Amino acid sequence: MSGMQCKKCGSANVKKNGRTAAGRQKYHCKACGVHTTTDEAARERAAQEALMEQLHLERVSQRGIARLTGMSRSTIIKRLKKDLSTHRAEHDPTA
Numbered sequence: 001m002s003g004m005q006c007k008k009c010g011s012a013n014v015k016k017n018g019r020t021a022a023g024r025q026k027y028h029c030k031a032c033g034v035h036t037t038t039d040e041a042a043r044e045r046a047a048q049e050a051l052m053e054q055l056h057l058e059r060v061s062q063r064g065i066a067r068l069t070g071m072s073r074s075t076i077i078k079r080l081k082k083d084l085s086t087h088r089a090e091h092d093p094t095a
């Protein structure tokens with residue numbers, strides 16, 4: 001994989017344009033002028049996690065989730081645990 005594509009117009013005519021405060025690479029599309037960050041990895045991870053959660057709700061085994069999402073089982077276990085504790089915290093009246 002080489003280069004970036006503009007998310008808006010699909011042009012490959014994008015130029016690195018510094019970084020955000022969070023350290024994300026920023027891009028400027030010369031074709032349509034849009035400024036964007038490459039949070040593609042983060043988006044991909046979010047999509048994976050959404051899929052993982054959905055499969056988990058469908059009672060797919062962790063092994064099955066690993067196969068379907070391409071995530072490692074240890075990652076899945078960690079994520080699900082974190083997710084559970086997050087939900088618990090949200091519903092904890094003493095929090």
Ligand SMILES: [Zn+2]
Pocket residue numbers: 006007008009010011029030031032033034
């Ligand atoms: Zn563009």
